[in-house]
Amino acid sequence: MLxxxxxxxxxxxxxxxxxxxxxxxxxxxxxxxxxxxxxxxxASFVRQLNKYDFHKVxxxxxxxxxxxxxxxxxxxxxxxxxxxxxxxxxxxxxxxAPRKAPPADDAFPAxxxxxxxSESLQATQHQIQALQEQYGELEKTNKxxxxxxxxxxxxxxxxxxxxxxxxxxxxxxxDRRRNSRHSAQSGPSGQTGQTFHAGSTGFLPDxxxxxxxxxxxxxxxxxxxxxxxxxxxELERLxxxxxxxxxxxxxxGSSSVMFAHPNPGGIPPLxxxxxxxxxxxxxxxxxxxxxxxxxxxxxxxxxxxxxxSNPAIQADASxxxxxxxxxxxxxxxxxxxxxxxxxxxxxxxxxxxxxFLTINDCVVDIARDGLEAVEKVNRDADRFDLIFMDIIxxxxxxxxxxxxxxxxxxxxxxxxxxxxxxxxxxxxxxxxGKFTQCHQLTSRFNHHPTLQx
Amino acid sequence: xxxxxxxVDNAIFSQILEMDENEDERDFSRPLVLGFFDQASxxxxxMQQALDDKNLDELSTLGHFLKGSSATLGFNKIRDSCQIxxxxxxxxxxxxxxxxxxxxxxxxxTDALTAxxxxxxxxxxxxxxxxxxxxxxxxxxx
Numbered sequence: 001m002l003x004x005x006x007x008x009x010x011x012x013x014x015x016x017x018x019x020x021x022x023x024x025x026x027x028x029x030x031x032x033x034x035x036x037x038x039x040x041x042x043a044s045f046v047r048q049l050n051k052y053d054f055h056k057v058x059x060x061x062x063x064x065x066x067x068x069x070x071x072x073x074x075x076x077x078x079x080x081x082x083x084x085x086x087x088x089x090x091x092x093x094x095x096x097a098p099r100k101a102p103p104a105d106d107a108f109p110a111x112x113x114x115x116x117x118s119e120s121l122q123a124t125q126h127q128i129q130a131l132q133e134q135y136g137e138l139e140k141t142n143k144x145x146x147x148x149x150x151x152x153x154x155x156x157x158x159x160x161x162x163x164x165x166x167x168x169x170x171x172x173x174x175d176r177r178r179n180s181r182h183s184a185q186s187g188p189s190g191q192t193g194q195t196f197h198a199g200s201t202g203f204l205p206d207x208x209x210x211x212x213x214x215x216x217x218x219x220x221x222x223x224x225x226x227x228x229x230x231x232x233x234e235l236e237r238l239x240x241x242x243x244x245x246x247x248x249x250x251x252x253g254s255s256s257v258m259f260a261h262p263n264p265g266g267i268p269p270l271x272x273x274x275x276x277x278x279x280x281x282x283x284x285x286x287x288x289x290x291x292x293x294x295x296x297x298x299x300x301x302x303x304x305x306x307x308x309s310n311p312a313i314q315a316d317a318s319x320x321x322x323x324x325x326x327x328x329x330x331x332x333x334x335x336x337x338x339x340x341x342x343x344x345x346x347x348x349x350x351x352x353x354x355x356f357l358t359i360n361d362c363v364v365d366i367a368r369d370g371l372e373a374v375e376k377v378n379r380d381a382d383r384f385d386l387i388f389m390d391i392i393x394x395x396x397x398x399x400x401x402x403x404x405x406x407x408x409x410x411x412x413x414x415x416x417x418x419x420x421x422x423x424x425x426x427x428x429x430x431x432x433g434k435f436t437q438c439h440q441l442t443s444r445f446n447h448h449p450t451l452q453x
Numbered sequence: 454x455x456x457x458x459x460x461v462d463n464a465i466f467s468q469i470l471e472m473d474e475n476e477d478e479r480d481f482s483r484p485l486v487l488g489f490f491d492q493a494s495x496x497x498x499x500m501q502q503a504l505d506d507k508n509l510d511e512l513s514t515l516g517h518f519l520k521g522s523s524a525t526l527g528f529n530k531i532r533d534s535c536q537i538x539x540x541x542x543x544x545x546x547x548x549x550x551x552x553x554x555x556x557x558x559x560x561x562x563t564d565a566l567t568a569x570x571x572x573x574x575x576x577x578x579x580x581x582x583x584x585x586x587x588x589x590x591x592x593x594x595x
Contacts, residue, residue: 050474348489348522355472355481392517 017082022073041109043359049075051093143242150239160222167219338385339363343373345393370396374404381409388415465527483584489522490577500566512562513542534569538562
């Protein structure tokens with residue numbers, strides 16, 4: 001593997017031939033490791049190396065970074081040299097661990113990965129389901145609106161017809177009144193009177209002796225509003241489409257019927273249809289939409305929103321598209337390692353938490369209490385991608401600290417960690433701390449929260 | 454990993470052990486677990502002091518504190534006693550109903566503290582045996 005020139009940019013012997021260097025951690029893990037091992041997990045690879053007494057070559061502060069770049073991992077074993085293949089037999093496991101055979105050792109990370117992947121898949125599915133429900137809801141609303149508009153149109157049409165009838169009637173009445181006056185007087189004053197009489201079926205007169213101007217204006221108004229034929233046809237089409245698709249009863253009735261029973265029959269079948277309809281089952285690849293973090297379904301399946309890459313849209317994050325979830329879940333973080341602030345007063349928890357995060361290739365900063373956490377965030381609000389926050393701490397508790405952090409860094413996801421499992425406590429945390437998520441202590445390490453989040 | 458019995462959540466504890474880069478040196482889990490026992494004995498002293506002062510609020514805080522680390526390590530029995538201390542510190546029974554009688558609370562906490570001290574001593578012995586004597590400070594691995 002080290003001698004293959006095509007891997008040269010990823011992993012190769014060092015210049016002296018007495019050590020080897022992994023230059024591109026991510027590529028190495030994804031493409032090369034699986035060809036030689038049963039896993040693609042860099043941490044296990046390192047563990048294996050350590051077992052065989054390889055050591056990571058450290059570069060101390062004075063000499064600066066490794067000559068191979070900051071992210072390069074260089075490993076050395078005294079007997080492992082490019083020019084001494086015969087020495088390979090001298091590389092052995094140090095005091096082999098009696099309890100575990102190497103294959104079992106490999107199997108664990110693999111199953112772990114499968115677990116993580118299935119977790120992420122589940123999270124994605126949850127989100128898609130939420131989207132579909134939302135979509136169904138929107139469709140339903142739209143359908144209601146369209147049918148409402150259609151029936152309003154009908155009503156308007158009927159009203160205008162009625163108004164026309166009334167006007168006609170009034171005209172006739174007027175005519176008759178005039179005519180009777182005319183005939184009673186038999187005077188010359190109405191030279192057009194005869195015409196009137198002849199046309200008493202409701203024609204508008206165009207002579208000087210017109211009916212009341214109010215009636216004329218009313219008719220002009222009615223005639224002046226001509227419906228938009230184009231839009232009407234489109235509406236008609238939509239209305240038909242909805243009738244075929246959904247429950248026809250809803251859109252057919254008059255508006256009063258519709259508003260009296262808009263939902264009971266409507267929602268469930270429609271939403272259900274949407275969900276089971278195979279047309280809607282296309283899963284968006286590598287993209288997911290922000291969800292309501294407080295929705296019970298999602299409490300444990302929040303997508304990691306990587307606020308620093310696009311802080312502008314975070315203000316209404318719940319409605320925005322967040323960066324691809326799958327990308328985040330690659331075995332090694334793509335691009336920049338996440339910078340995580342762990343706020344925990346308990347030494348044991350802090351230690352184990354930071355170890356866990358480090359194993360998963362995160363940069364970890366620890367604060368011992370809320371005050372320290374607020375201080376750290378204040379110093380550089382954009383520094384952290386994620387904050388894990390204990391609740392009960394000396395000096396400043398996690399809820400208050402989070403509330404303060406929200407003032408300078410509203411976009412950073414803050415995950416509450418607590419062993420308090422009372423529901424009302426958790427409610428309080430969300431309410432006052434605006435936490436993104438609440439994770440209960442007892443389960444947090446078994447469930448790989450960092451990878452899930 | 455040996456079975457530590459019902460007092461330890463073996464699933465959680467084995468995960469802690471998995472985090473060791475090297476199963477022989479255990480340079481992550483050893484200081485972590487042994488550190489816990491130092492932390493525990495300090496906390497027990499503070500609890501005793503708070504008991505003497507009849508300071509229930511302090512007892513609740515201390516109970517919560519040690520509950521966190523014991524739960525993280527999977528030390529269930531210790532965790533449960535800490536939960537009891539935390540609850541009665543809050544003037545509540547374990548089922549979260551109110552217990553207005555402070556004397557009852559103090560009595561319950563005294564019992565729980567006695568029990569948890571004994572359990573911890575016992576567990577510390579088991580753990581020290583498991584981890585063995587501290588090795589020479591090796592070159593720290595990654």
